[in-house]
Amino acid sequence: MSFSLRSIVSVVLKIFIALCVGYIISDMEIKAFSKQQQLQVEETAQAVQSELETYIKSLRHKSDVFQINQEPMLSAMVQKSYQVNKDEYFVILNRLKMQLDNSRLYTVVDTEGEGVFSHITGDFLESCEEEVKLFIRNHEQKSMFLHRSGKHQHFDVIIKRPSTADGELFFVAFNTDKLTEILNKYQISAVKNWLVSYQDDVQVELTPDYKQLEDIPKEVINQFKSEHFLLPIHNTQWYVASFPSAESLAKYSKSVWLRNLLILLGATILLWLAEIITRKK
Numbered sequence: 001m002s003f004s005l006r007s008i009v010s011v012v013l014k015i016f017i018a019l020c021v022g023y024i025i026s027d028m029e030i031k032a033f034s035k036q037q038q039l040q041v042e043e044t045a046q047a048v049q050s051e052l053e054t055y056i057k058s059l060r061h062k063s064d065v066f067q068i069n070q071e072p073m074l075s076a077m078v079q080k081s082y083q084v085n086k087d088e089y090f091v092i093l094n095r096l097k098m099q100l101d102n103s104r105l106y107t108v109v110d111t112e113g114e115g116v117f118s119h120i121t122g123d124f125l126e127s128c129e130e131e132v133k134l135f136i137r138n139h140e141q142k143s144m145f146l147h148r149s150g151k152h153q154h155f156d157v158i159i160k161r162p163s164t165a166d167g168e169l170f171f172v173a174f175n176t177d178k179l180t181e182i183l184n185k186y187q188i189s190a191v192k193n194w195l196v197s198y199q200d201d202v203q204v205e206l207t208p209d210y211k212q213l214e215d216i217p218k219e220v221i222n223q224f225k226s227e228h229f230l231l232p233i234h235n236t237q238w239y240v241a242s243f244p245s246a247e248s249l250a251k252y253s254k255s256v257w258l259r260n261l262l263i264l265l266g267a268t269i270l271l272w273l274a275e276i277i278t279r280k281k
Contacts, residue, residue: 038229038244040188040190040191040244041191041229041242041243041244042229042242044186044187044188044191044193044242045193045229045230045231045240045241045242046231047186048182048183048186048193048231048240048242049231049232049233049240051182051185051186052179052182052195052233052238052240053233053234055178055179055182056144056157056233056234056235056236059100059157059172059174060141060157060159062099062100063100063157063159063170063172064159064170066095066096066099066100067159067161067162067170068162070092070095071162073091073092074092074108074170077089077092077108077116077117078108078116078168081116082119084116084117084119084120086120089117089120092106093105093106096172100172100174101178102174102175102176102177102178103172103173103174103175104154104173104174104175105121105172105173106170106171106172106173107121107171108161108168108169108170108171109132109158109168109169109170109171110167110168111166111167111168113129113132113133113136115171125147125149127145127147127148128147128156128173131143131144131145131147131156131158132158132169132171135158135169136169140235141157141158141159141235142235143235143236143237144156144157144235144236144237144238145197145205145236145237145238146176146195146205146206147173153176153206154173154174154175154176155173155174155176155179156171156172156173156174157171157172157174158170158171158172176206179195179206180206180208183195183206183207183208183240184208187208190244191242191243191244192207192209192242192243192244193208193240193241193242194206194207194209194228194240194241194242194243195207195238195239195240195241196228196230196238196239196240196241197237197238197239198230198239202228202230202239202241204216204221205238228241228242228243229241229242229243
């Protein structure tokens with residue numbers, strides 16, 4: 001049994017048309033997925049922004065309520081200053097940790113910007129000292145940011161002391177566990193959420209994907225910088241940065257091309273079978 005040139009050309013032409021249609025359909029599916037992914041990015045960023053702002057606002061309120069409730073003892077400790085011992089300090093610290101999750105230490109800041117209990121807590125990190133000065137200059141905490149010491153990181157909540165303590169501030173340091181939890185809560189396979197700062201360039205501050213920023217692969221950083229969607233976090237230096245997962249898009253694209261290739265292969269086999277049956281007749 002032999003095939004005429006005309007029948008071969010006919011089958012090849014049909015395969016070519018099927019190939020073109022398959023390519024167009026695949027490309028349309030991938031573009032639709034990418035567009036849907038971008039919508040997910042924006043929706044996710046808005047959700048993370050809202051929850052982070054609510055969390056930070058709640059911390060400020062709870063810290064204020066705490067210091068008011070501890071006011072008699074705090075005022076007495078401020079009066080004693082460097083004579084305060086660790087046992088006295090830890091009475092309030094233990095209460096703080098019970099009432100405010102992820103709190104790690106506290107102090108009262110005097111009118112000179114110095115920690116009253118530094119003989120127990122240690123001196124401020126340089127970045128913490130900078131944040132205190134910014135508060136004193138602005139009369140409120142407008143630019144919360146992360147502080148790093150070695151592999152550890154934290155952020156500070158600074159609020160004014162009661163009116164009886166003129167110019168003094170109440171300072172509480174918090175671990176970043178809850179921030180990471182919120183970022184991770186809204187992280188889905190198609191979207192990643194990072195906490196970043198933005199001045200001259202975007203700087204990654206916190207990510208649930210990597211324990212250390214140095215571990216982030218360069219290609220992930222480049223993809224993040226080219227496709228991120230930023231929303232600011234009120235009264236902080238932070239932005240929530242959501243961006244599409246390149247791995248998710250690549251996986252979806254691969255599955256689409258593979259599926260349509262198999263369909264094309266099946267269609268090719270059916271065409272040849274149809275041609276063989278026609279020739280037999």
